[in-house]
Amino acid sequence: MATQANSSKIFHRPELARKLAQQILHVSPTSASSSGVFLAAPRRTGKTTFMRQDLTPALVASGALVIYVDLWEDPKADPSDVIVTSIRAALAQNEPALVRLAKGWGLGGAKVGGVEFSLDRVGLGKDVSLVQALSALSETSKTIIVLIIDEAQHAITTSAGNDAMFALKSARDELNSNQHGLRVVCTGSNRDKLAMLKNSKDQAFFGAPLINFPPLGAAYVKWFCDHTDDLPARLDPDMVLPLFERSGHRPEILGAAADELRFDFALEDDGVNERFLAAVESQIAAANDDTMRVVHSLTPIQFAVLCVLAAAGERYAPFEAATLEKYRIAANRVSGAETAIEFPAVQGALVALQEKSLVWKASRGVYAIEDIGLVDLLRNGGYLDGL
Ligand SMILES: Nc1ncnc2c1ncn2[C@@H]1O[C@H](COP(=O)(O)OP(=O)(O)OP(=O)(O)O)[C@@H](O)[C@H]1O
Ligand SMILES: [Mg+2]
Structure with missing residues (x-):
């Protein structure tokens, strides 16, 4: 049952x-x-x-x-x-x-x-x-x-x-x-x-x-619009689909936006689609702001290590000379001053980033960004340019 x-x-x-x-x-x-x-x-x-x-x-x-x-x-x-x-x-x-x-x-x-x-x-x-x-x-x-x-x-x-x-x-x-x-x-x-x-x-x-794995798409969006019939007017799937794509195909963003509308008792029939659009935008922004708040609390060296790893992906070699140079570029950019980078500091930064659940480590010492969505956020923010 x-x-x-x-x-x-x-x-x-x-x-x-x-x-x-x-x-x-x-x-x-x-x-x-x-x-x-x-x-x-x-x-x-x-x-x-x-x-x-x-x-x-x-x-x-x-x-x-x-x-x-x-x-x-x-x-x-x-x-x-x-x-x-x-x-x-x-x-x-x-x-x-x-x-x-x-x-x-x-x-x-x-x-x-x-x-x-x-x-x-x-x-x-x-x-x-x-x-x-x-x-x-x-x-x-x-x-x-x-x-x-x-x-x-x-x-x-x-x-x-x-x-x-x-x-x-x-x-x-x-x-x-x-x-x-x-x-x-x-x-x-x-x-x-x-x-x-x-x-x-x-x-x-x-x-x-x-x-x-294929993400949810147009058929899901149509189902979602059919199942939000408790709103004063029907959501238009053609308007919702691009929003869903921009939300990273995450059903919870649409769900949270629909809830915002459900609790808006002053909502009129003809404002439903516009209001939904604004609610999804604010859900996406809130989710991104949350992640970026954590990123902005990092020290310059932690931030540099995060960005270099994000840019390199599978090719990341934490302790190579060329990588060290990239840490320096990234750290200088964020601190606005010349930052000395040494291996123990990199090691420390990797540990700190794991503790903050931003970076993940396999048992044989290979690193990856914990949530791949962060890579897009950093790239869109221009933080990975030149790395
Ligand atoms: N086919 C679906 N129809 C309706 N809602 C869905 C569907 N698939 C996922 N959801 C909703 O989206 C949210 C995330 O789903 P789920 O936990 O399956 O994703 P996941 O990719 O396994 O997440 P995680 O990365 O946390 O493991 C849940 O709230 C779930 O109810
Ligand atoms: Mg899961």
Whole structure:
């Protein structure tokens, strides 16, 4: 019932889900996507909603067993624990798989189907590895397993998380060659970060395709206008679409603007569209101002490091001589004076920027801008010119 109520509040994309599911499940011999598929889209644009409400049902309808893991559900937990917990939960719902593992291992614990087995025995470095756990699930369910990892970039911020990704790679190789198959679908809000999971040979999912997840568009805007029928007049989708695009395709901006109008009791019928336009503009400005306030509170060296990283993206090399020169240019520009830049100060600035959640660091020392939207803000403000 709850799902029913929730699902009527969102706009569904069944056709996109069906196509994507097909792509994930039926891999052409000339494609690398049996390695996994990576989907990137900016923050707050509806990734999680789509994965849970549209893609999961489409995969299930095609006969797949879906395991969904959100690595941001508990940001304090080690990503490896979150992955292991979700695989244990899938096992707990599959008694034949548990019985199979218990018989194979003779492990003590709660009684399942006449044998004893404790789920604590499943995990990295435990009696039952993730490969064995997923193999048991595959053998007993006799169907392809799809593991969806939401905010997958979080996995490579800890060494246990990296280990979990390698364990999943082994499971994928085992299940794809000897069982009913395993597909790993990773999503994330930052393309640069997500790319780190697959670009280097020593990453578990080397070579997997990285796709820009299609944002919500005209069909969503029409649905939104149809569902704001409590306003005195109907919103015009042709006027709302460019506003939605300018808001970075974020449904919450439109939602907050509509709420502003709902509480404006003096609002007249013929002023609705103009008033909505102004409300969206002010929501966009407020969101940007909020981010820029944090940026303007940085020291010159922190600001310089942020801008140079934003400009370089994947090519960022924090401690190279050429990068040092760029820090100097950026810091001089903001402070209006000659600023000496030394490595310890850069190191300190990177730590401070991580603490302010502006910069993100993978466990092997590679950096990225936390929210890719900030790069556009800095670029539009002219702060990245010449860097
Ligand atoms: N298809 C949709 N129909 C209606 N509202 C939506 C839809 N998709 C997303 N939203 C709304 O947009 C907001 C962000 O959605 P969601 O959490 O799915 O995005 P996300 O990209 O996963 O965000 P994050 O980057 O924080 O993980 C939520 O308030 C959600 O209700
Ligand atoms: Mg999400």
